Amino acid sequence: MKTAIKSFIPHSISDGDTDFRLKKFIIARTKAINETYWKSDNPTAEWNQIGLMTGLAGSALVNFYVGNYLEKKAFIIEGDRMVTHIIKCLNSQTFSLSNIYSFCNGLSGVLFSLSHLQKKGFLSEKIHGLSEIEEFLFERGIKAISKNDIDYLHGGLGVLYYFLNQPNSSKNRQYIESMLEAYSSAALIDSSGLRIVNRSLLERESNEYDLGLAHGIIGHLMIFLEVYKKGIKTKKVKSLIESGLKYIENKVIDPGHQGYRAMYPVSFIENLPQNDMRNLEFYNSRLGWCYGDLNMAMLYIKLYKIFGKKEFLRKAEKIGEFSAMRINKGDTKITNVFFCHGSSGVAYTFLRLYQETSRQLFKDASDFWYHHMLGHTQKNINDFIKISATRCLLNGLGGPVLAALARTKPSGEDWNEIFLLN
Numbered sequence: 001m002k003t004a005i006k007s008f009i010p011h012s013i014s015d016g017d018t019d020f021r022l023k024k025f026i027i028a029r030t031k032a033i034n035e036t037y038w039k040s041d042n043p044t045a046e047w048n049q050i051g052l053m054t055g056l057a058g059s060a061l062v063n064f065y066v067g068n069y070l071e072k073k074a075f076i077i078e079g080d081r082m083v084t085h086i087i088k089c090l091n092s093q094t095f096s097l098s099n100i101y102s103f104c105n106g107l108s109g110v111l112f113s114l115s116h117l118q119k120k121g122f123l124s125e126k127i128h129g130l131s132e133i134e135e136f137l138f139e140r141g142i143k144a145i146s147k148n149d150i151d152y153l154h155g156g157l158g159v160l161y162y163f164l165n166q167p168n169s170s171k172n173r174q175y176i177e178s179m180l181e182a183y184s185s186a187a188l189i190d191s192s193g194l195r196i197v198n199r200s201l202l203e204r205e206s207n208e209y210d211l212g213l214a215h216g217i218i219g220h221l222m223i224f225l226e227v228y229k230k231g232i233k234t235k236k237v238k239s240l241i242e243s244g245l246k247y248i249e250n251k252v253i254d255p256g257h258q259g260y261r262a263m264y265p266v267s268f269i270e271n272l273p274q275n276d277m278r279n280l281e282f283y284n285s286r287l288g289w290c291y292g293d294l295n296m297a298m299l300y301i302k303l304y305k306i307f308g309k310k311e312f313l314r315k316a317e318k319i320g321e322f323s324a325m326r327i328n329k330g331d332t333k334i335t336n337v338f339f340c341h342g343s344s345g346v347a348y349t350f351l352r353l354y355q356e357t358s359r360q361l362f363k364d365a366s367d368f369w370y371h372h373m374l375g376h377t378q379k380n381i382n383d384f385i386k387i388s389a390t391r392c393l394l395n396g397l398g399g400p401v402l403a404a405l406a407r408t409k410p411s412g413e414d415w416n417e418i419f420l421l422n
Contacts, residue, residue, distance in 0.1 A: 018370075021374060026401050027066070027072065029401050030066045033063075034063070034078055048094055050110055052104065052105065052113050052418070053103075053104045053392060054104070054396075056082050057082075057086060057109060058113065058392070059398065061398075061415060062401050064122040065412055068120075070405075086110065087127070095110075097110075101140040102154045103154075103162065104158070107137055108137050108141070108162040112161070112165060115162075134166075137162065138163070138178075141156040141160060141179060145186060146186060148196065149200050150183065150196055150200065151198055152220070155200040156183075160183075161226075163175045164226055177232065180227070180237070183196070183220075192247055195268075200215070204267075209270060211295075212291035213420060216267070217247065221241055222302060229306060260280065260284055261285060261326065262284070263296070264283075264292070264296050265282035266292060285333075286341055287331075287346050288340065289346065289348075294319075294323050296319050297316045300319065301313070316353070316357070320350070320361075320362055324365035334346065339402075339419070340394040343370075347370040348366075349421065351366040370407060377397075377400065
């Protein structure tokens, strides 16, 4: 199996120039991100888009990581300037956000990034005076969860995740416990396991349950595992984790025998039989960070790290082995280099599997997709309709830059908590 993947990796990705090529990529693409703020017809409007995944907060994070880990002071200065402007926008309420409370492009993501940079020691001054914004976020977050607007990127769980990464104060703990109760009330939990309809997403059936990391149950369980680690409502949270895992595992198939691309579906319509064509089509999923089997591999890695059961590690390796052999465009549905559902996100996820298992197969798969990223980035940039898309962490250059940095500087990947891969 290893040779099958290795034979597809050009010599240049597996010899001594790998780090050199990736470092050139990181510097050039970070400069390209920064230039987008000045190439616009309205730079002020661009600077006021302060969101994490699509705006200034994400760009600041990229600049600080690249500047600190590649020792490039110019990027640190740019990151400082971006953070200063974000704080100015918050104080004057002149920011532009498409979803006021969301993690992706709202206040919970902006504050998460500032808190993250502060914990890393990248900021020279402590940020304070956020209690009013945090109270607003809690009110919007718990209301969203109660209405099944539970998406981690676009709904209430992103707010819970923000509070989870703040100091363990009694108020933050109360916020988290209240949102957990709201989630438990909104979810359907029975002998089949835990599932919950995500109203954040459009074009879904009324009783369709999303299973992916970006928008579904796997992402919820990743967050609940962090809650468990914090020692908050451990008995209740462990029950939620076990029930969610049970529901997903009830859907697993053997794709080798049944002819589908994946072991796990990305979604499931519950009023239809599992062998209905609409449900079976969910097994023809892409390889990506956002959806698919790699989500389950990383979930099992996290379960193993927290609970220490070897069966979880073996499960992660089995899923990873199957995913590593998917290397053609038609089978993987990988058509770009971006982090969400492109080659950089897949390359980094395989790198995480390699770091946790030391399996050379995962290193080979990671290198294969890093090579795809290096070879296809410029074409993807040329396809952008809006220059502002260049800076996006999920579907722009921000994610590939961070993924490349992790390959060259393994110590510089604490940013992965933004993508639930820590």
